[in-house]
Amino acid sequence: MNKLYDHPDAFEAEITIFTEQEGGRKTPPKNGIRWDLTYAENNPEGRMFMIWPEFIDENGDSIDTGVPVN
Template identity: 45%
Template sequence: MTSPYRLYPDHPDDFEARVRLLRPDEGGRQLLPCNGIRWDFGYAQDRPLISYMWLHPDFYDPETGNSLQELPLPVDKWLHARVAILLAAARSFHRPKLWPGTSFHYCEGSRIVAEGTVTRLTGLGQPRP
């Protein structure tokens, strides 16, 4: 399914995840985000935090598969996201690190603004045309 929030809407997803946006008192954003926000990605176990650039996550309704259009996205609630990795070199780097259950963070600079867990691999590990 394509998303109106993707810079490259025809780029297939690599995995799905559950994501919780942190509240401002937990270090999350003061100004709440909308779908299509561009965040960096970091593995929860990495200390110090190392972040990687990714495509925008597409937050969606799991019952319909439609992208969330509510503004802003809800905080402190588990959301579903489809995630794609744009560069082939990045896909091969991350493939051995990502599996269902992998914990991660979304970051803005060195600040963690969301936490998540990979729930399902979709296109990761399959060659791209």
């Protein structure tokens, strides 16, 4: 696997990114974007976390920075 980020706090998750018609993004996401994350449950303090998601292809390799993810 070719990865952009190597960090001890890294984790893998499957996410859904809503389209503009669904009330979500107007443009497709890309590697290198920074998002604020909060948990829907078990977050009584309402804390936000900063994440830099890394999108990978079907082989587990990182998609080039700046390339839209479809």
